[in-house]
Each structure stands twice: as C-alpha cells, then as structure tokens.
Amino acid sequence: MTRLSKLGFVWLVGAGPGDPELLTLKARRLIETADALVHDALSPVEVLAWARPGAELLDVGKRCGRACRPQSEINALLVRLARAGRRVVRLKGGDPLVFGRGGEELAALAAAGVPCEVVPGVTAAVAAAAAAQVPLTERGLSQAVLLATGHEAPDLPGRVTRWADYAKLDATLCIYMGRRRAAKISAELQAGGLPADTPVLLVAAAATAEQQILPATLGTMAAVAEAAAPSAPLLIIVGEVARSPGEAGPRPAGKPVARAAALALSPA
Ligand code: SAH
Numbered sequence: 001m002t003r004l005s006k007l008g009f010v011w012l013v014g015a016g017p018g019d020p021e022l023l024t025l026k027a028r029r030l031i032e033t034a035d036a037l038v039h040d041a042l043s044p045v046e047v048l049a050w051a052r053p054g055a056e057l058l059d060v061g062k063r064c065g066r067a068c069r070p071q072s073e074i075n076a077l078l079v080r081l082a083r084a085g086r087r088v089v090r091l092k093g094g095d096p097l098v099f100g101r102g103g104e105e106l107a108a109l110a111a112a113g114v115p116c117e118v119v120p121g122v123t124a125a126v127a128a129a130a131a132a133q134v135p136l137t138e139r140g141l142s143q144a145v146l147l148a149t150g151h152e153a154p155d156l157p158g159r160v161t162r163w164a165d166y167a168k169l170d171a172t173l174c175i176y177m178g179r180r181r182a183a184k185i186s187a188e189l190q191a192g193g194l195p196a197d198t199p200v201l202l203v204a205a206a207a208t209a210e211q212q213i214l215p216a217t218l219g220t221m222a223a224v225a226e227a228a229a230p231s232a233p234l235l236i237i238v239g240e241v242a243r244s245p246g247e248a249g250p251r252p253a254g255k256p257v258a259r260a261a262a263l264a265l266s267p268a
Helices: 025-033 071-083 102-111 124-132 182-191 221-227
Strands: 009-014 036-039 056-059 087-092 116-119 145-149 172-176 199-204 212-217 234-238
Touching (some): 009 025, 009 071, 036 071, 102 116, 124 199, 182 234, 199 221, 212 221
Parallel strands (some): 009 087, 036 056
Antiparallel strands (some): 172 234, 199 212
8 A cells, every 4th residue: 555655734824914915925825725724813813714615724832821832842733733734824823933932933843844834924014003002113213123022932031021121222122912011011111211201102912903903102111001901912012103203292192193093994
C-alpha cells in the first residue's frame, strides 16, 4: 500500500483589527482555499464565512475569562494538521507577530519541519491611530513609536515592563492589553517623568461597529478606561500626537472627540 506522505502547509495570517475590509487580498485568498482554519476570539466572524464549504473551523480563542487552550496545544494542533497534509490558515487578530505568540508557533512549526509563511495584518496600534486620526509619528513631536504590553505574563515573573524607562524615550507609546493595569501604568509613567497632562487616547474596538474613541490625559486614563465597553479590546496611545490638531491644552477627560462621531464605520 502506498503511504501518502504529503506534508501540508501553515500560513500565519493577520486578520487585522476587526473590519473585514482590512485584511490583505492574500489573507482572503488563503482563507477561501484553506482546508482548516484555526482562529482566535479576536478573528472577525465575517471572515470565517469566507472559508470554503467543508473546511474545518477550529476555535482556539484565548481571551481572558474564557476557556484557555494552552499555547503548547495550539502549536501541537498546527503540526498535527500539517502532518495530515492539510493547508492550514492560522488566523490571528491584528498582526500575527505583534503580541500574538506567533513567534512561538513559528518555532514549533520549524522544529517539526512544517513549512510555513507569515501574512502580515493591520496591528491594533495602527488601526487605533487611523480610527482616531492621529499620527503615530510626526515631525517635531514624535520620532519613535513603542508597542508595549500592559499585561505581565504570570509565567515570566522576571520580565517586568519598565514603564518608568519608557517614559524617558520621548516616543509615542501604544499600549496593548493595558486596561486592567491602567492605573499602575499611569503612575509608573508619571514616576518616570511624563507629566500628568500628557495627552492620551483610548481606542476601544477600533475598526469595528463598536468603536469608541475616548480622550484622556495620563492622569485620567485609568478612570477613562473604566468608561470603555468592558468586553471591547482597548488600545491606549500616550504622547503628544494624541492631542487634537490645533488644540492648545489637554482635552477634558472622557468626552468623545468631536470627530469620533463621524468616524463610525462607513456602511457596507
Ligand atoms: N496581534 C494583535 C494583538 C493581540 S493582543 C495585533 O497585532 O493587534 C490583544 C490586544 O490587542 C487587546 O487586548 C487590545 O489591546 C489590542 N487590540 C486588538 N484588537 C483591537 C481593536 N480592534 N481595537 C483596540 N485594541 C485592539
């Protein structure tokens, strides 16, 4: 009996922030032709509907509060599917290699000899800036951007985030997963030298119908974070770029910027 030894392929595909129109053409083509789609809680549902009939849809969502599938199991699942000859799309919210543990998946695939490719996606910081219409860099205001996580991994106790050092970078800070530690982050950034009136924008569920843009300052950002829809993913932008163009001082906390109203997703 001939044994089929055809090895499959895994694509780590960025699903972007939520709007299905923000996926790349390549991502769409791969989703439409994949044998199996392994997706997260943050993958837009509309996108899953692009899968061909008969494709296997596997939800390995790992959002806090829901059942968590250990990363090692996800890695093993990808390897198993590829070894069964499947063309696998591993769909990840935003960009697969920004706070998505995509690196660990790549390492597991490489160790197992599974061929793979990464298809980039629009990461939340970029989507949030676009939603709020603020530049992440601007001549004379900010020459650098830092993508930082507000979540400290409990299994990596030595790896504390050095907010007081980040405060000295003179860069725009884009904080992912920062809602629960917003008060601590704000206090540490201030301890590092950033003034309490440093402009901040909180963008919840960027590029979705639930999008909220909440202006704040470093001093008020924790309280304003509380006002954001609790289940929406939240991106916090800290720095001078977060100030409205032409605005002389910091905006009052918690009042949506005027332009936000006009920024609801355009109707399909
Ligand atoms: N790989 C993803 C990030 C995953 S970490 C990316 O590149 O965007 C999950 C965090 O990303 C969330 O807690 C939130 O901070 C941020 N995030 C993801 N989607 C978002 C969205 N639509 N709006 C605002 N923040 C978002």
